[in-house]
Amino acid sequence: MLNIIIFGAPGSGKGTQSEYLIKKYNLAHISTGDVLRAEMKNGTELGKLAEGYISRGQLVPDDVVIGMLGHVLDSKKDVAGVVFDGFPRTLPQSNALDNLLKERGEEVSVVVSLEVEDPELIDRLIKRGQQSGRSDDNLETIKSRLDVYKDQTSPLKEHYKNTGKLASVKGVGTIDEIFVLISEAVDKVK
């Protein structure tokens, strides 16, 4: 199975490139952000809990997202592979993912890290907020999400570099140009 982690700061294009990946390689897409937003929309207990963290630009606690991911993975049986979008975001989450995959006789194939500078990220997220109406795409929350990414998530790059799984890709250019680079990284591990 092809288990791809699409990694990067908020606004780096993870969601967009995930859509391209799932089509080209016939994979399932697991976006923890999408799952949490669906829970919020449905007004579930999990959604109510997540809302407070998301609207402040903080991470939802590890035990909550890890438990959620286990359930989502179970619902994606018999697939050619999975694109993990927005997960893992912390070291405990990456350990949990390794274990969840191991239990299923699987492992992470490649971690594609989309590299985009802060001013470009802020610009993209403000524009997205004007269209999506996402409550976390406003300047104040964007700034805390970028801080959280730097403090808690970007250290994972070192971890995946050490395991030889990291593929850094320039996340600036047209969507198609970036996807060519991502496909090259994926084809190497296919």
Ligand code: ADP
């Ligand atoms: P973005 O990458 O643009 O921030 P996401 O949809 O991936 O968008 O995430 C939106 C928010 O959902 C995050 O700021 C965070 O609060 C929450 N979230 C998503 N995935 C996780 C995760 N793996 N761990 C903790 N919180 C998460």
